[in-house]
Amino acid sequence: MRINGEVTTYRSEVLTGAVLGPLVVCALLSPFRNSFDNANAALLLVLLIVAVASFGIRPAGVVAAVSSAVWFDFFLTVPFNRLTIDDSADVEATILLVVIGAAVTEIAIWGRRQQARASRQKGYLDGVLTASHAAAQGASVKDLIDQVEAELVAVLRIDRARFVAGDKRPHAPQLNHDGSVSRGGQVLKVERDGLPTNAEIELVVQHAGTTRGRFLLTAAARITRPDLEQRLVAVALADLVGAALAGQPATP
Template sequence: MDPDNPRRILPRLVALIVPIVVAGFAGEVPVVQPATVGVVLVGLIVFVGLIVLAAVAGDRAAGWFATLGAVVGHDYFLAAPRHSLMLEAIADVEFDVAILLVGVAVTEIVQWGRRARSLSSRRGTYLRDLAGVHAGESPGDLQRRIGGILARLLDADDVFFLDVAPDPEDAAITPEDRLRVGDHEWDAVDGLPTDRYVAAVVHKGERTVGHFRISSATHISRPTREQLSVAALLAQQLVTRADDAVQP
């Protein structure tokens, strides 16, 4: 069971219940009955606002629950016959369809914006990590700093540098942002291997000068291809920064 699920249940229930409660109160207001075009538009705007609020404050499921709550609230409290989920008017059916379509659309738009912000934040972190690797540090300090960044980036148990080529049985991060064991590609969607090391290889020209040995034996880490790409770039900074330090 996902440990986050208990914390998500309450917001989803609230997202479901609030539109129903709002519809219940609105159904007792005389001006709402009978429903005019203006009242319908106001109701649509209110319901969409509640759906957006649920999607922003919660998650995609909260947006869906709010959409469902808006439909149930409208049908039970506002549409004829009152206090029934049976609909008589085509206009009420059209209202439900509109709420469903708009609710799903705005929920997905909110989630897209959230993903875009998250991606921008992650890329900013990557850039700060790269900028934090200084050419003036000693080789040992560089190795430890880059190893620490790699451990956080890949959610690994341990990372340390070895000045030898990786073992053939290690899963090496390739320039194509993938993992490869010998001639076989490892599907990173399944997570970093827990039964072998992962190697971020450091090259100087055509020569392999070493690798960062990455261990993830106690849990499954699932880095994205972008994170694998950043890991390969970070590992290469060991040579890049060292060369910068010796230049006159």
């Protein structure tokens, strides 16, 4: 709850800045409006919109764009101190403020999403490399399984992962080698509906075509929607355990 409160406060502060920032800038520029071109003021407001958009909150970027257009009109265009514009160039500048602001906001949000995705990918890769390094350094199979269980929980954002010996159960949900999730022969739409919450999902551990055991994945506390990339990382982690178990009993 505290985290949600902090997020709400953060969003409120950004939105407040989006509303008041253009007002302050235009008010400060108004005493000098006869000594500079309005195009320069518009560029300054665009910089402000970019700054707000960089926070990645779409409503804030749009609000900053609209607020900039309104106060640009009110303080810096003839007739002054009225929401009316007589000069066609100022009309164009006002419209461009809104259009550019909306466009910059979308670009900023896209950039933050790409950055977040790259960060997640690095985290997934680090998990696989850490497990691979542990296996290469001769870590015990039990230690490797413990580590992979923790990585599976982190990658899939589930509640629990545990390794058991034995073959898969035919009617249990399965996380397949191609990253799909199926149940009773029917492929589930994980991105839309999430992982099954009413049963443990089985991730078979195998090597060279021989089943060495399975991870039972629990996702009961909340709906989680790992994408295909995350599910394939989980499969790769299970394969590491399968290779480590090759030539050993299924139970470490």
